[in-house]
Amino acid sequence: MLKKDVIRLLEEIAVYMELNLENTFKVSAYRKAAQSLENDERSLEEIGDVGKLKGIGKGTTSVIEEFVNTGQSQVLEDLKETVPTGLVRMLKIPSLGPKKIAKIHDVLGIKTIEALKEACLNQEISQLPGFGKKSEANILTNIDTVLSRPDRYPIDKILKFIDLVEKSIKAFGVKRYDIAGSSRRVKETSRDLDFILETDDISGFTEFMIGQAYVTNVVSQGEKKLSLEIEDDFDKINVDFRFVQGEEYISTLQHFTGSKDHNVKMRQLAKERGEKISEYGVTTESGIKTFKSEEEFYQYFGLDYIPPAMRETGQEVDIDIKDIVKLSDIKGDLHMHTTYSDGAATIREMVESAREKGYEYIVITDHSKSLFVANGLSEARLLQQIKEIKEIDKEYDDIDVYAGIEMDILADGSLDYDEEILKQLDYVIAAIHSSFSQSENQIMTRLKNAMDNPYVRHIAHPTGRLIGVRDGYDVDMEALFDYAKETGTILEINANPRRLDLSSEVIKNREVMFTVNTDAHHPDHFDFMKYGLATLQKGFINKSQVLNTLSRQAFKEFINKGKLSDIHE
DNA sequence: GCCGTTTTCGGCCCGACTGTTTTCAGTCG
Known part of the structure; x- marks a missing residue:
């Protein structure tokens, strides 16, 4: 039994209860219980007595225990007896909530979206008390929206x-x-x-x-x-x-940035002090207080500035966040492409753009020879590029430009260049770009081979996913992190918004080093860094756990010392 | 259903807009 199954159970019960028109606070109690489990980093086994968690009391504890022991829940079974499953889908229709759905079901016996659509066309809905012609028309168009548009x-x-x-x-x-x-x-x-x-x-x-x-x-x-x-x-x-007008701007921005859970948490905090937060400001004894900046808003409640990316569960309000990595901590970008392979700009153009960003160092990492579609570099072209990078590096005294490569991990697990080539590079990234459909075993063999290599510093976009497009290849996450730690290999947060790989979900509480890079194929792509930073912040990752927060000098030492050096020194 | 330096009952974040009804319930974020 996994924690996520229990979380899903509690959320499912909440939805059915909502449609059963049970007390809204009871419904949200189930949601809070689910959230509480979600926020706890431990597994179900490690938690032990779930009743000790905040938000989980006697009632939900017995529901959870029954589910863990028998794999079933009587509470949910009973709810499903009275609430048809089709009503759950109806909740997705904008303008329809639990009360209206219950009325439609109770009075007309409608159980599915399809039947609801039929009833709208037959003008049965507008006959119901509390409904009218406009409601009926809205429901009809909103049904089409739900059926034709992705949820997110x-x-x-x-x-x-x-x-x-x-x-x-x-x-x-x-x-x-x-x-x-x-x-x-x-x-x-x-x-x-x-x-x-x-x-x-x-x-x-x-x-x-x-x-x-x-x-x-x-x-x-x-x-x-x-x-x-x-x-x-x-x-x-x-x-x-x-x-929004004038002084209220910051409060409105803060309010509508959310998340809902974050706002609830902040409001509770205010309430404990006898104050009230709204989108118009903070209501205090002496009147409504407004703010010049969000920094000032959080400071008013005795908190460090919480970056938007972290405002999710409310947990971020309770923990110490002052060491969490910030965009301004990032001193360089270690993964980018140039016209040598599939990038849009020359080495020099990328360097100039990096300088404008204020970076202290960058690594040029074009594709390796096997990635033909991306114009991967043969040994000869790579050696030529290394030479060019070294020459350009000498011209700039405000930035270090290192010669690297994004080397393919081939389908059989071998690497795209041999040691003779690798040892001439300052920095080697390894990545999978082919044979995504291999078994988890085969994928892990490939990743481990790469991590075993003494020249491979980091693994780029470790899962190969594209958000909403493809899931990526099968990675055993536990094994990946264990082996990365064992071999001193750094794992990348790829900041390209199509990737965000690794994700914030999987990086929490891991004892490995990360690096956040844009994988820029164009100077404009350096701007992606903020998305990677957001991912790190959502994962509560501290600055000391991110390689490219190192100063110029410290990074140079890291390059010179080699892969397994202790960069915490 | 959960919680408690206003503790075992009475609250649980708060406001805008729509549509229906005629003073407000329901939905949404």
């Missing part, structure tokens, strides 16, 4: 939507604006977009936005907010704009 979009797609909307905001001209919500928190996927913005002309802005060609529907509009459905490349998503 991967961050890469989200960034394209954001780009689209930002162009309009800038074209209209507003005093200031920010992206908020889950995309500001750099979640791997998002359901919708949230902007907050300040303008003197709300009605003008509203009119302007509704007129944009990519707007397909106006969900709601008011004095304080505007909600639109937009379309890009046949994909649709909802965008919420929240209007």
Whole structure:
């Protein structure tokens, strides 16, 4: 029995209870219990007595124990007796919540989305008390939305939507604006977009936005907010704009950045002090307090600044976060490509761009010879590149430019260059780019072979996943981390928003060194670093656990000492 | 269902918008 099975059980019970119209606080008690398990890093076995966890009392303990012992839950079985499974799917339909669904079910006996659609077409829904023509029409279009649109979009797609909307905001001209919500928190996927913005002309802005060609529907509009459905490349998503004036800006930004759980936690904290947090500020005895920055907001509650990426479960409010790595800690990028292989810029252009970023060192790591599709480097071309890098490095006294490679780990586990070549490089990355469908055993053999090699410093994008596109190859995570630790091999957080690999989920509480790199194929890609940083922050990784936070001098020593040197010194 | 330096009952974050009804419930974030 795994912890995640128990978490799923509790969440499932919560959903069924919700549809059974049980007390909403009872429902959220089950959700909180699930969250509590989720937030605990230990396995079920290590936790032992779940009743000791905050948020898990007598009731949920007995539910959990029954489930662990028998694999079943009477509570859930009983709920399923009274609540048809089809109603759970209906919850996904916007504008329909548990109360309305229960009414539709109780009065009309409707159990599925399909039957609901039929009832709308037959105008049965509008006959129900509390429903009308508009509700019926909305349900009908919202059903189509649910059936035709993915639940969430991967961050890469989200960034394209954001780009689209930002162009309009800038074209209209507003005093200031920010992206908020889950995309500001750099979640791997998002359901919708949230902007907050300040303008003197709300009605003008509203009119302007509704007129944009990519707007397909106006969900709601008011004095304080505007909600639109937009379309890009046949994909649709909802965008919420929240209007804010002057001093309230920071509180509104903080509020709409979320997460919900983070806000609940902060509000509890405020409540304990006799204060109240809302999107308008903090209500104190002496009136409403507003803030000049989010730093000031968190400081007011005696907390270090919590970066948006970390604002997820509420746990981040309780722990000491001052050593967690920050973007400003990053002193170099160790994985990038140039025109030698499949990059868009020359070595020099990449160096210039890195200098603008303020980096103290970079490693040029083009693809190795077997990756033909990416114009991988033959031994001769690599030697020529090393020579060129060394020459360019000499020209700059404010940055160190190292010669590296992103070397393929071939399907049979062998590496793409032999020792004669590898020893001439400053830094070697190994990565899998082929035969993704191999068994976990074969994949692990390949990864271990690479980690055994004394020249291989780090493993790039260790799972090969592309968020929302492909899962990557089968990696035994425990074995990967164990072997990385044993061999002194560093694991990469690939900051490309299509990858974010390793993910924040798997890096928590690991005793290995990480490095966060953009894998830039263009100078603009250096900007991806913030997404990798967000991943590290979500994983609660400290600065001392990230290789490229080393100073220029310390990194040089690391390069000279070789793979197994202790970089903590 | 859970929790407790306002503890064993009474709260549990808080506000905007829609649609329906006519003062507010339901949904959403």
